[in-house]
Amino acid sequence: MFKNICVFCGSSFGTRPSYVEDVHTFAQALVTRNINLVYGGGNHGLMGELARYVLERKGEVVGVIPKKIHENVQHIELTDLIIVDDMHQRKAKMYELADGFIALPGGIGTIEELAESLTWQQIGYHQKPIGILNPNGFYDKLLSLLEHMTNEGFLKANFLKNIIISDCPEELLQKMENFKPAYVSKWDT
Numbered sequence: 001m002f003k004n005i006c007v008f009c010g011s012s013f014g015t016r017p018s019y020v021e022d023v024h025t026f027a028q029a030l031v032t033r034n035i036n037l038v039y040g041g042g043n044h045g046l047m048g049e050l051a052r053y054v055l056e057r058k059g060e061v062v063g064v065i066p067k068k069i070h071e072n073v074q075h076i077e078l079t080d081l082i083i084v085d086d087m088h089q090r091k092a093k094m095y096e097l098a099d100g101f102i103a104l105p106g107g108i109g110t111i112e113e114l115a116e117s118l119t120w121q122q123i124g125y126h127q128k129p130i131g132i133l134n135p136n137g138f139y140d141k142l143l144s145l146l147e148h149m150t151n152e153g154f155l156k157a158n159f160l161k162n163i164i165i166s167d168c169p170e171e172l173l174q175k176m177e178n179f180k181p182a183y184v185s186k187w188d189t
C-alpha cells in the first residue's frame, strides 16, 4: 500500500511565486489521496510551506530531523517529529518510513537526497518508486545530464526508465502507484 511519501525540496522559496503554487498543488494531491508526508522536518522555504499546507488540510506530516538542525531552526507542530543523531540516521529513517520518494524543485540538498535515493535503488537496497516533479521544466537540465551519462555509458538505460517524471502532481502520484521497476540490478551485465 502506497501510504507514506518522502519528499525532498528546497529550504528556500526560489525566485518565482509559481514554486509555492506548485507546492500547494502537490500538497493538495497528497491530501486528496490520503498519502502521509515524510520530510526533513524544517520550516524553511518550500519544505516548510509543503508541511504547513498539508497540516492545514488535516493531512499527516512526519518530520525526521538531525539534532543539529533541530537546535538551529524554528519548528512547526507536526503529526510526529523524529529527532535523530545525524544526517545518516535521518536518511536511514526516511528510507524505512517511506513507500516512495519525490523531489520537488530545490537546491543542492535536494539533489543530494534525490541522488542518494537513486543510488540506493540502483545498487538494490530498495525498489521503491522515485519521482521528480518537473514544473516548468525545472529539472530538464538534470534530465539532459542523466541522458548524457547514459549515452556515454555511465548509466544504464533501463535505470533511467525507472525515474518517474511529470509536471503534474496527480499524474506523478498515479505513475508512482503503478510503478514496476524496469531495472533489476547494477551488477547485471
Ligand code: AMP
Binding pocket: 007, 008, 009, 010, 011, 012, 039, 040, 041, 042, 043, 044, 047, 065, 069, 073, 106, 107, 108, 109, 110, 111, 113
Ligand atoms: P536545499 O535543496 O539545499 O535547500 O536543501 C533541502 C534539503 O536539505 C531538504 O530536503 C532537507 O532534507 C535538507 N535541509 C536543508 N535545510 C534544512 C533545514 N533548515 N531544516 C531541515 N532540513 C533541511
